[in-house]
Amino acid sequence: MNIAVTKEKMKPTDFAxxxxxxxxxxxxxYAILKAVQRTLPDLDTPKENYVFVSxxxxxxxxxxxxxxxxxxxxxxxxxxxxxxxxxANPELDVWMVTGDxxxxxxxxxxxxxxxxxxxxxxILLCNNEIYGLxxxxxxxxxxxxxxxxxxxDGSVDTPLKPLVFTLGAGARFAARAYDTQKxxxxxxxxxxxxxxxSLVEILQNCIVYNDAVFDNVLARDVAAEKQLxxxxxxxxxxxxxxxxGIRLNARTLxxxxxxxxxxxxTEEDILVHDETNxxxxxxxxxxxxxxxxxxFGVIYCDPAPTYEAGIExxxxxxxxxxxxxxxxxxxxxHTWQA
Amino acid sequence: MNELKIKxxxxxxxxxEISSVVIRFAGDSGDGIQITGSxxxxxxxxxxxxxxxxxxxPAEIRAPVGTTFGVSAFQINFGSRRxxxxxxxxxxxxxxxxxxxMVNLARLKPGGMIIVDSGTFSDRNLKKAGYLANxxxxxxxxxxxxxDIDITKHVLESVKEFGLTxxxxxxxxxxWVLGLVYWIYGRDRSDTIDWLRRKFAKRPEIADANIAAxxxxxxxxxxxxxxxxxxxxxxxxxxxxHGLYRTxxxxxxxxxxxxxxxxxxxxxxxxxxxxxxxASPVLHTLAKMKQFGVKTFQAEDEIxxxxxxxxxxxxxxxxxxxxxxPGIALKGEAIGLAISTExxxxxxxxxxxxxxTGMPTKTEQSDLYQAVYGRNGDAPVVxxxxxxxSDCFDVAIEACRLATKYMTPVMLLTDxxxxxxxxPWLIPSVADRTPFPIRFETNPEGFAxxxxxxxTLARQWAVPGTPGLEHRIGGIEKEDGSGNISYEPANHxxxxxxxxxxxxxxxxDIPEQTVESGESSGALAVVGWGSTYGPISRxxxxxxxxxxxxxxxxxRHIWPLPRNLGDLLRGFDKVIVPExxxxxxxxxxxxxxxxxxxxxxxxxxxxxxxxEIERAIDAxxxx
Numbered sequence: 001m002n003i004a005v006t007k008e009k010m011k012p013t014d015f016a017x018x019x020x021x022x023x024x025x026x027x028x029x030y031a032i033l034k035a036v037q038r039t040l041p042d043l044d045t046p047k048e049n050y051v052f053v054s055x056x057x058x059x060x061x062x063x064x065x066x067x068x069x070x071x072x073x074x075x076x077x078x079x080x081x082x083x084x085x086x087x088a089n090p091e092l093d094v095w096m097v098t099g100d101x102x103x104x105x106x107x108x109x110x111x112x113x114x115x116x117x118x119x120x121x122x123i124l125l126c127n128n129e130i131y132g133l134x135x136x137x138x139x140x141x142x143x144x145x146x147x148x149x150x151x152x153d154g155s156v157d158t159p160l161k162p163l164v165f166t167l168g169a170g171a172r173f174a175a176r177a178y179d180t181q182k183x184x185x186x187x188x189x190x191x192x193x194x195x196x197x198s199l200v201e202i203l204q205n206c207i208v209y210n211d212a213v214f215d216n217v218l219a220r221d222v223a224a225e226k227q228l229x230x231x232x233x234x235x236x237x238x239x240x241x242x243x244x245g246i247r248l249n250a251r252t253l254x255x256x257x258x259x260x261x262x263x264x265x266t267e268e269d270i271l272v273h274d275e276t277n278x279x280x281x282x283x284x285x286x287x288x289x290x291x292x293x294x295x296f297g298v299i300y301c302d303p304a305p306t307y308e309a310g311i312e313x314x315x316x317x318x319x320x321x322x323x324x325x326x327x328x329x330x331x332x333x334h335t336w337q338a
Numbered sequence: 339m340n341e342l343k344i345k346x347x348x349x350x351x352x353x354x355e356i357s358s359v360v361i362r363f364a365g366d367s368g369d370g371i372q373i374t375g376s377x378x379x380x381x382x383x384x385x386x387x388x389x390x391x392x393x394x395x396p397a398e399i400r401a402p403v404g405t406t407f408g409v410s411a412f413q414i415n416f417g418s419r420r421x422x423x424x425x426x427x428x429x430x431x432x433x434x435x436x437x438x439x440m441v442n443l444a445r446l447k448p449g450g451m452i453i454v455d456s457g458t459f460s461d462r463n464l465k466k467a468g469y470l471a472n473x474x475x476x477x478x479x480x481x482x483x484x485x486d487i488d489i490t491k492h493v494l495e496s497v498k499e500f501g502l503t504x505x506x507x508x509x510x511x512x513x514w515v516l517g518l519v520y521w522i523y524g525r526d527r528s529d530t531i532d533w534l535r536r537k538f539a540k541r542p543e544i545a546d547a548n549i550a551a552x553x554x555x556x557x558x559x560x561x562x563x564x565x566x567x568x569x570x571x572x573x574x575x576x577x578x579x580h581g582l583y584r585t586x587x588x589x590x591x592x593x594x595x596x597x598x599x600x601x602x603x604x605x606x607x608x609x610x611x612x613x614x615x616x617a618s619p620v621l622h623t624l625a626k627m628k629q630f631g632v633k634t635f636q637a638e639d640e641i642x643x644x645x646x647x648x649x650x651x652x653x654x655x656x657x658x659x660x661x662x663x664p665g666i667a668l669k670g671e672a673i674g675l676a677i678s679t680e681x682x683x684x685x686x687x688x689x690x691x692x693x694x695t696g697m698p699t700k701t702e703q704s705d706l707y708q709a710v711y712g713r714n715g716d717a718p719v720v721x722x723x724x725x726x727x728s729d730c731f732d733v734a735i736e737a738c739r740l741a742t743k744y745m746t747p748v749m750l751l752t753d754x755x756x757x758x759x760x761x762p763w764l765i766p767s768v769a770d771r772t773p774f775p776i777r778f779e780t781n782p783e784g785f786a787x788x789x790x791x792x793x794t795l796a797r798q799w800a801v802p803g804t805p806g807l808e809h810r811i812g813g814i815e816k817e818d819g820s821g822n823i824s825y826e827p828a829n830h831x832x833x834x835x836x837x838x839x840x841x842x843x844x845x846x847d848i849p850e851q852t853v854e855s856g857e858s859s860g861a862l863a864v865v866g867w868g869s870t871y872g873p874i875s876r877x878x879x880x881x882x883x884x885x886x887x888x889x890x891x892x893x894r895h896i897w898p899l900p901r902n903l904g905d906l907l908r909g910f911d912k913v914i915v916p917e918x919x920x921x922x923x924x925x926x927x928x929x930x931x932x933x934x935x936x937x938x939x940x941x942x943x944x945x946x947x948x949x950e951i952e953r954a955i956d957a958x959x960x961x
Binding site: 051053072110314 | 380529575578594597601606608610647648657679768811812
């Protein structure tokens with residue numbers, strides 16, 4: 001029974017498949033792949049129990065580059081496949097990889113339902129705010145005004161905020177990171193530890209069709225002022241001097257950025273992150289790097305029973321009355337002898 | 339009080355013995371016509387008659403009261419001889435309101451009996467039904483034998499003591515009528531009484547009122563025998579093969595067959611489905627079978643339903659999805675993925691009238707093209723068709739066998755008529771069936787996901803959780819063997835050929851086509867599939883009895899077709915293909931065998947009548 005213990009610890013390279021990675025050089029997906037391969041050796045799942053499921057899009061090629069079980073399915077439907085896999089065998093450790101188009105445009109309906117059902121999955125949303133594989137059309141997360149082949153004079157679509165959607169759908173875990181973030185494996189481990197659907201939005205740079213789209217938040221020179229790395233129980237502080245914070249305007253029920261020591265603001269006024277508070281999480285998730293910094297880390301985590309556990313409980317209850325016989329069932333009720 | 343009268347039962351009044359009768363119950367969709375029909379069905383079955391039923395109801399759950407489009411009907415054909423169909427034209431029409439009479443009168447046999455509730459023939463209801471004058475008074479029903487009773491009044495009288503509201507009291511009307519019809523045919527009421535007691539265990543006053551109404555209808559019959567209101571009949575038990583019987587609907591038999599098939603394959607069922615008329619009864623039946631380890635998943639839509647089922651098959655369950663034509667259309671892309679990744683999958687299509695939403699509660703067989711051809715790319719699947727309610731059981735088992743043995747999607751065609759109709763069923767023994775246990779691959783030595791069994795061409799089934807067999811699959815063309823992505827031209831040709839040959843090869847693993855009745859060659863073959871079995875079988879038997887040279891061939895395997903079918907059909911001078919569509923199997927047969935198959939089509943939402951097929955046989959033999 002101690003085979004797992006005596007086994008040598010797996011290395012990131014043990015999770016790389018023999019297939020040549022075919023993303024564009026410089027694509028953010030490389031960093032995400034590496035982060036996942038660095039994460040898995042630290043988890044206690046037997047390798048054969050990992051399943052990577054994806055839809056269609058650049059990031060959905062992900063499973064081919066992992067040496068685990070993998071299923072590259074059809075556009076937008078990965079949540080449904082993942083749900084079937086997890087219900088069929090709850091022992092499996094299912095990871096879903098999707099993008100902003102796959103997950104929130106063609107697959108928006110499935111995303112909504114997997115989140116509300118709380119199937120125990122990790123969903124990695126690689127958000128690059130563009131359709132890469134079809135050569136650069138605007139996506140449901142693209143900013144208004146984005147010029148692309150299908151919006152030559154600028155898109156008029158209001159973008160969707162994936163984490164606000166996630167929380168609105170009733171998900172029990174929501175986190176944000178960016179592709180090259182050193183601590184991405186830590187966020188992935190939190191997502192994995194959470195039993196239920198864990199969605200991690202990963203800002204992913206598309207070097208060919210939407211390069212530097214997140215620079216307003218991620219560029220080195222603005223990072224300190226535009227990023228707020230949240231931690232449960234810690235005040236929402238940011239800025240190069242660590243003297244800025246997020247305060248609740250109780251009159252408007254909105255968040256505002258304030259500077260400690262200015263206008264009578266003290267540390268007492270700064271909100272403390274509570275990852276089990278859905279209202280707070282929804283406000284934090286909506287911060288987009290324009291007026292307020294963008295939040296990174298685990299924004300919401302408040303576990304609830306998983307969908308597949310509910311199904312198993314119903315099955316167990318039905319089986320409690322003993323071993324069933326189909327032949328007996330067919331002979332129940334009204335029968336007669338001819 | 340009424341208990342005493344039950345004992346009086348069948349008196350000395352002579353009963354006329356008849357071999358079969360067709361009764362059509364019709365009323366408002368709130369009148370409980372389907373319940374009346376199913377209670378009559380059970381009682382008839384327990385009396386040992388053979389029977390076939392045809393529930394014919396509107397899509398509206400509660401259409402405005404008294405309208406023609408709110409009329410619900412239930413037809414039953416029962417007898418002491420073999421019953422193949424729900425009957426062409428009813429001998430008896432029970433019409434609980436003017437609209438029911440208006441809609442159904444044209445079907446009634448000349449001289450047939452009409453039992454009407456005259457209490458509903460008010461000016462208002464007559465107008466709603468479209469009558470300018472009261473047909474009970476204007477002589478327009480003189481060609482029929484009319485039993486005209488103010489049932490409304492009688493039923494309210496009979497339930498007076500139970501303190502029900504007028505509305506609740508009127509809901510007992512269907513049981514009053516049932517009591518009267520039981521009297522006419524000398525049927526025992528005890529099964530229906532037991533059913534009412536069980537059904538309304540928590541509301542005994544409702545059970546008591548309905549039982550009182552049932553008894554009152556019966557007593558009314560007894561009393562009226564003096565006045566000669568109607569003849570009384572007896573229908574002896576039918577000669578049936580020995581054994582234990584029950585009634586079964588197609589929806590039940592299909593669900594049970596899937597559970598039996600999964601058991602024989604040693605797999606657990608995952609059933610992903612989205613509610614749709616008329617397919618939902620399969621989902622409902624399976625949702626009650628959790629004790630067998632059946633996992634049902636009501637998905638957010640048709641696409642998620644099939645995708646979850648494919649996911650479950652990938653994870654080592656038997657993935658099944660179920661729908662009707664519009665839902666199957668939505669599943670098309672995912673079915674292609676199951677073909678490409680070569681995973682077992684069963685897709686049940688309870689066909690209904692199309693295209694688009696069509697007529698959801700009306701039956702049709704117009705999804706044959708969709709089943710055989712309806713996907714992007716060269717995408718062959720196995721297609722099977724059940725021909726009647728109890729046949730669904732065997733076809734479901736066959737679907738499980740083929741899906742798992744050949745690692746392929748199997749489309750199982752049934753239809754709204756089969757799904758809802760009931761018939762007596764000689765209960766099979768699952769324990770006596772030959773198991774076909776699947777074998778999951780577990781050996782990493784030389785493993786590759788698309789390694790194939792050289793005989794079946796099926797790939798190995800290696801499920802997640804198996805150490806050493808980690809692999810990736812997907813919908814992009816893959817290299818045979820390794821499963822790695824491949825755009826290599828010769829490989830795509832090879833994979834397309836393999837996917838085709840794997841399915842065509844199944845023709846060697848299914849029975850040769852047999853002839854249902856008549857000679858195996860001759861002047862005329864009537865070729866059917868699916869729920870036209872009943873009327874074709876009866877029509878051909880009738881014509882054979884007249885000495886005509888005609889044969890009935892009925893297909894269960896639509897794709898691949900049985901290996902001897904071409905030779906068999908070429909042995910006939912003529913081939914006609916009755917179908918409830920615009921000629922779809924006809925086209926497939928012409929394409930496959932270059933034979934001059936002639937269509938006989940009907941798309942009225944109603945099953946073929948025996949007489950319609952008889953006329954086609956006569957016409958074909960004359961020319």
